[in-house]
Amino acid sequence: MALVQADPSLVLESDRLSRLPVELLLRITHYLTTPELCAVRSCSRTLECALRHFFLLEFFRRKQFMFTEFSLQALLAIARHPLLSQSLRHVSFGVEDYSLANLSSPVTEEQAVNLMMATAQQKTLLANGRALRLLAEAFSLLPNLETVQLRDFPSRTRFRDGPFEAWRSYGLCTARAQLGVESRMLLGKTDDPDFSSRAFVLLMAALAQSNARPANIEVLMHAKVTGLKNFAFDLAPVPRPGLLGVSPENGADVDILPILAGLxxxxxxxxxxFHPHGRGPLATDDPPLTARSQQAAVECLPLHAWLAHCPNIRWLRLNLHKEVRHYNNVFLKRLGSPLPAFYPLPEKSRASRNITMPFATHLRRLDLGHACCRRDVLLDLLSRFPALEQLSLFRFSLMYDNSTAETAQDVWHNFLNALAKGPLGTQLTHLNLNRLGTLKQLNNTYRHTQKTHTVMFEDEESASYSAVFDKSLVSWLKTLPLEVERENSSDVEEEVESDYDTYSDYMSDDLDESESDDDP
Known part of the structure; x- marks a missing residue:
């Protein structure tokens, strides 16, 4: 008996959508929600093949996870997949913390028990080394990993599922459904001020053990209790995975130095x-400092040593601690200063103690946020970057005191004039000034006795310059309408979370890529 085969022309006729050009398919599916897009891809193998590249680009080029067993297992499953692992280039991690302190509304006894168990499981996962093993294996299976990111807020760049949807960490929707609690209880509202720093150390150790070499490391935070403390920048070698005291290759540990060298x-x-009564040794050529400023200089040393091992950085962004930003003057002044002879460096270190910013000669972009310093300190810092092309100052204030005749109106005018007259006046191609301010020193202190003014550019709080043929930076600065007009009663202006979200997303060069939530 002869086999009866379907006419190929009839098969194609019944699946007219598959016969459309890819460009039309993309226009059609652009307006579909995520579940609808998945349903379309399931219609036929032809459609799945036609949309595969763009589906992977949108949903699997960039993914965000959280530090839970469920989420990290999903990362490992993607890394083990022969196709998805090739696509994943940008891996983000949220610092969602299961914390009982986050309970803000009445819950049932069952919900309270589930949250308590989830809290214990997360702490155990991070403490017993399992999270490190899962991350190290996953990173080792991602051949095209370019960016590792740590963040404490969702991205508002999602478009498929409505204007109010956001990309969140994979597993968050599942956790919310299982626990029956508000998602905001698990989003960056941790009562553990060291969670972000410990997560950063964990990621660096996993990268070292996996021999992964991402070119980009990003820590984007805006909550008051989040941010990296100085212990996050420890340069000590990382033990290889295995039993305690037993490791291959004659017990050799793994260094994070190769990771820093490739950033x-x-x-x-x-x-x-910065502790109010902190004391610590300083170089003899430093001017006398108060106890707090001295402590600030000492606590910055681990980061300065860390940066000394990063010779290839092209884009550096530093968002400082806004609550004590008047001590950022010490940090920015000593940034790049020689390390003390007694400061310990790893055995395999080849960094120079005298050159703690080896990337300075070829840095192309510098972003500084939530900081405050004197004009001469900022100008001196900028002068160390001869190849700088882009500069961004966000919520940045300049300090001045009553020992000179300079007024709040003159502070930023004089800085911009000095910037225009220097090499950067003709070299910068982009300049972004966003929410600037001035702080006046009174009675030789910056605490509770400072007057704060806000810089306005006509009616706007921000101004930006991009190089064009007929307009140089110098001419733009000369015509820039700048007014220092508003005085605030508080010494530090409160930040708005939405402003920081907008800034962090705007300053990213990957806005067209999606992060991702739980896949439907």
């Missing part, structure tokens, strides 16, 4: 805590 983009949110 080209580094974004950091810092939260150094």
């Amino acid at each position: 080209r983009r580094l974004h950091l949110k810092l939260q150094f805590i």
Whole structure:
């Protein structure tokens, strides 16, 4: 008996959607929600093949996870997949913390028990080394990993599922459904001020053990209690995975130095805590400092040593601790200063103690946020980057005191005039000034006795310059309408979370890529 086969022309006729050009398919599916898009891809193998590249680009080029067993297992499953692992280039991690302190509304006894168990499981996962093993294996299976990111807020760049949807960490929707609690209880509202720093250390150790070499490391935070403390920048070698005291290759540990050597983009949110009575040794050529300023200089040393091992950075962003930003003057002044001879460096370190910013000669972009310093300190810092092309100052204030005749109106005018007259006046191609301010020193202190003014550009709080043929930066600065007009009663202006979300997303060069939530 002869086999009866279907006419190929009839099969194609019954699946007219598959016969459309890819360009039309993309226009049609652009307006579909995520579940609808998945349903279309399931219609036929032809449609799935036609949309595969763009589906992977949108949903699997960039993914965000959280530090839970469920979420990290999903990351490992993607890394083990022969196709998805090739697509994943940008891996983000949220710092969602299961914390009983986050309970803000009445819950049932069952919900309270589930949350308590989830809290214990997360702490155990991070403490017993399992999270490190899962991350190290996953990173080792991602051949095209370019960016590792740590963040404490969702991205508002999602478009498929409505204007009010956001990309969140994979597993968050599942956790919310299982626990029956509000998602905001698990989003960056941790009562553990060290969670972000410990997560950063965990990621660096996993990268070292997996021999992964991402070119970009980003830490984007805006909550008050989040940010990296100085212990996050420890340079000590990482033990290889295995039993305690037993490791292959004659017990050799793994260094994070090769990771630092390959970095080209580094974004950091810092939260150094400057103790009021802290003491510490300083170089003899430093001027006398108060006890707090001295402590600030000492606590910055681990980061300065960390940066000394990053020779290839092209884009550096530093968001400092806004609550003590008047001590950022010490940090920015000592940034790049030689390390003390007694400061310990790893055995395999080849960094120079005298050159703690080896990337300075070829840095192309610098972003500084939530900081405050004197004009001469900022100008001196900028002068160290001869190849700088882009500069962004966000919620940045300049300090001045009553020992000079300079007024709040003159502070930023004089800075911009000095910038225009220097090499950067003709070299910068982009300049972004966003929510600037001035702080006046009174009675030789910055605490509770400072007057704060806000810089306005006509009626706007921001101004930006992009190089064009007929307009140089110098001419733009000369015509820039700048007014210092508003005085605030508080010493530090409160930030609005939506402003920071907008800034962090706007300053990213990957806005067209999606992060991702739980797949439907």
